[in-house]
C-alpha cells in the first residue's frame with residue numbers, strides 16, 4: 001500500500017512543459033528526498049501533492065496523483081480537506097503576523113474548530129513535538145516575528161503539524177537557516193517520520209543522505225532515477241545520477 | 251585651462267543643484283514664518299475695531315469687559331448690569347448713529363462738529379449707558395470712562411463658540427465651531443469612504459483578475475485627477491438638491507453633502523495606499539495559509555489584512571488629512587454656517603472654507619485678516635501632525651518586517 | 653478534527669467566501685460607477701455647450717453668454733508659469749537628492765521637508781502666496797504671484813516622480829560611465845537623465861493636469877472674477893478655468909442663467925485632466941515597451 005502515487009504525470013506552465021511523465025510511489029512513514037539541478041521541476045512536482053499549483057494561472061496537469069488511493073485531481077475533490085491532509089513547509093520561515101500561539105492554532109481555526117481547550121492542548125503538544133516548547137512557552141502571546149529564523153522555521157513546521165496531516169511536504173526547509181538550526185530541523189524530520197510521510201526538496205546532498213529513506217533524482221522535468229537513498233548515493237544505475245551526486249555538474 | 255573650466259562648471263552645477271534641493275525646506279520654513287507671524291498677531295490685538303472706543307459712565311464701577319460680554323450686551327442677551335457684576339439697573343445701549351434719538355441735528359452739527367460734546371453730555375447724564383463710537387469723537391474733557399477691552403485670549407479663540415469676525419462693536423473669534431465643523435465633515439467622509447475604499451482595494455489586490463485590475467487602476471487615478479471645483483460643482487447641482495429632497499430640508503447645503511463629496515475625493519488615496527500595502531504581502535505567507543486548508547477569503551481577513559494593517563491605516567489617515575485640508579468642494583456644498591453643528595443635516599463651515607470665503611473681504615493686516623491666518627496655522631498643524639503620524643506608522647511597519 | 657463535519661465546513665467556507673467576494677465586487681464597481689456618473693454627467697451636460705465660439709470668445713452679459721476664452725488663456729499661462737518654475741527646480745532637487753547627497757542627516761531633512769510640503773493643504777499655499785508674493789514682494793494679484801504659488805505646490809510632486817525615475821535607473825550605468833572617466837554631472841546628464849527621461853515626462857504631464865485644476869492657491873494671488881481682456885504681462889491679473897467655474901456656479905445674481913456656461917467650463921477642465929491622464933498612460937506604455945525591447 002502506497003501513501004502517495006503519481007502515474008504518468010505531465011505538467012505545463014502555459015505552453016512549456018515542466019514535468020514529463022513522472023511515475024513515483026511513496027510508502028507511508030518514509031522520507032523521500034527530491035534532488036536535482038535548479039529549475040528541474042522539484043518544487044513544481046512537490047506542489048502538485050497539495051494542489052498548490054492551482055493558484056497559478058494557465059497551468060495544466062495530466063495523469064493521476066493518488067493520495068491514500070484517491071485521485072486528488074478528480075472532479076469534486078474538496079481541496080481544503082486535501083490541504084488539511086497534506087501539510088507544507090516553505091523555503092523561508094514565513095510565520096503569520098500573529099502571536100506564536102495563534103500561528104500554530106491557525107490551521108485548527110480555519111478548519112472550523114472552536115473548542116478552546118482542545119486548541120490549547122493541541123498547540124502545546126505540537127510545539128513540544130517540534131522541540132520548541134521550552135524556548136517559547138513563556139511568550140506564546142508574543143509576535144512570531146520576535147523568534148529567530150530557526151525558531152520561526154520550527155514554528156512553521158508546528159503550524160503544519162497542528163492539523164495532523166498524514167503527509168508533510170518540505171521545499172528546501174533549511175536553505176535559509178544556519179548550521180545549528182539546520183541540524184535541529186533535520187533531527188526533527190527524522191523523528192517525525194514515525195508519524196508522517198515526508199517529501200523533502202533539498203539541494204544539500206549530505207542532508208538528503210542523512211534524513212531520507214528514498215531519493216528521487218530529477219533532471220529537466222524528467223524523473224531520472226528513484227531508489228533507496230543508499231542505492232542512489234552508492235550505486236546509482238544511471239550515469240547522470242552518479243555525475244550529479246558526485247558534483248560533476250548541476 | 252580646460253580642466254579648470256570643467257572643474258568650475260562642475261562645482262557651479264553642484265551649487266545650483268544644492269540650491270534647488272533646499273528650496274522645499276526653505277518654502278516650509280517661509281510658510282511657517284509667514285503663517286505664524288500673521289496668525290499669532292491675533293493675540294496681540296483687541297477685538298474692538300481700531301479707532302473705536304467703548305465707554306461707560308463715571309459712576310459705573312466696571313473697568314473691563316470681555317469680547318463675549320460686549321457682544322451679549324449689544325445682542326441684548328445681557329440686559330442688566332447686575333448680570334456682569336454691576337448695579338441692578340438695566341443697560342442702556344448706545345452707538346454713535348443713535349445720537350439723533352437724543353439730540354437735534356443743530357446740536358450735532360452738519361459735519362458732526364458737535365458730536366463729541368453731545369456724546370460727552372449723554373454719557374455723563376445716563377449712568378447706565380454703554381457707548382460705542384469712533385475715537386475721534388472722544389471729547390478732551392470726557393466725563394465717562396473708557397472701557398479697557400482685553401486682548402484676544404487663547405481661551406477665547408479656541409473655546410469661543412462663535413465665529414463672527416466682522417461683528418460690531420466686538421469681533422467674535424471663536425474657532426470651535428469651525429474646528430468641529432471640519433472634523434465633523436471629515437469624519438463623515440471617512441466613514442463613507444473607508445468601507446468603499448477598502449473593499450475596492452481588497453478586490454483589486456486579491457480578487458480581481460489581472461485584466462480587470464489593469465482597467466480599474468487608471469480609473470482610480472482619474473478619480474484622483476478630477477479637480478476639486480468640479481467635485482464641488484457636481485455636489486452643488488446633484489448631491490445638494492438630492493439631499494434637500496430626500497430629507498425634506500429647507501436647504502440641501504449640509505454637512506452630509508460635504509461628507510459625501512469629500513468621501514468620494516478621499517477614495518483614491520485610501521484605495522491606492524491600502525492596495526499597495528496588501529500587494530506587498532509575501533506570496534509565501536498567503537500560500538502557507540492556503541496550504542493549511544484556509545479559503546481565499548479566510549486568508550484575506552486572517553493574514554493579508556493583519557499583515558498590511560499599517561499600510562491600510564496610513565491610507566485611512568492620509569484620506570482624513572486630504573479631507574481636512576480640502577477647500578473648494580466643501581466651500582461649495584456645505585452651506586457655510588459658522589455654528590456648532592448638531593446634526594449632519596445642518597449647514598456647517600470648515601476651516602479651509604472659512605479662509606477661502608473671507609480672506610477676500612478681510613482688510614490687509616487687520617484683526618480679521620490675522621484671524622484667518624491663525625486658522626491657517628491650525629490647519630497647518632493638523633495636517634503636519636497627520637503626516638507625521640502616517641510616517642510613524644509606516645516606519646513601524648518596516649521594523650516589523652525584519 | 654473528528655469534531656467537524658467536513659462537508660458542512662467546506663460548504664460554509666465556500667458560502668462565506670462567495671458572499672464576501674460579491675460584496676467586494678459590488679462595492680468596487682460602485683466606486684467605478686461613481687466615477688462614471690460624475691464624468692458622464694459633466695460630459696453630457698457640457699457637450700452641447702462646447703463650441704468654437706465658447707472656447708474662443710469673451711464672456712458676455714454678466715457671464716451668462718459668450719465664451720470662456722480669457723479663462724482658458726489664464727489657466728494656460730498659470731500652468732506654463734508654474735511648470736517653468738517647478739519643473740527645473742524639482743528635477744534639479746531630485747538629482748541633488750538622488751545623485752549627489754550622501755545618505756545622512758541632510759538628506760533626511762530635505763526628504764522630510766519635501767514630504768511636509770506635499771502634505772500642506774492648498775488653501776495654506778494660497779495664504780502663503782498672498783502674504784509673500786502679493787504683499788511682501790509687492791507683485792500684487794498677478795500671474796507671477798499665482799504661478800509661483802502653484803509652482804511651489806507642484807514642486808513636491810515633481811520631485812517625487814523624478815526621484816522615482818532616477819532610482820529606477822540601474823546603478824551599473826552610472827558605474828560604467830564613471831569608470832570611463834566621466835564626471836558626476838556628465839554621467840547624470842548623458843547617462844542617467846536620458847534613461848529616466850520618459851518617466852519624468854510622464855510625471856510632468858500628470859502634474860500639469862493637477863495644477864490646471866487647483867483653485868484655492870489662486871483665489872488670492874491672481875484670479876480675477878471677471879476680466880474681459882487677456883493678460884499682457886506677468887504682473888496682470890487673469891481669469892482661470894477653475895475659479896471661473898467656482899464663481900459662476902456659486903455667486904453672482906444670475907446663477908441659473910450661467911449654468912450652461914458652468915457645465916461647459918467643467919467639461920473643459922475635465923477634458924484637460926483626461927488628456928493628461930491618457931497621455932501619461934500612453935507614454936508609460938509606449939516607453940515601457942521600448943525599454944523592454946532593448
Ligand SMILES: Nc1ncnc2c1ncn2[C@@H]1O[C@H](COP(=O)(O)OP(=O)(O)OP(=O)(O)O)[C@@H](O)[C@H]1O
Pocket residue numbers: 013018036037038039040041042043044045056
Ligand atoms: N509560476 C511559473 N510560471 C511559469 N513557469 C514556471 C513557474 N514556476 C516555475 N516555472 C518553471 O518550471 C520549471 C521548474 O521550476 P521549479 O521551481 O519546479 O524548479 P526547482 O527544481 O524547484 O528549482 P530550484 O531548485 O531552483 O527551486 C522551471 O523551468 C521554471 O522556470
Ligand SMILES: [Mg+2]
Pocket residue numbers: 042043044171201
Ligand atoms: Mg524550488
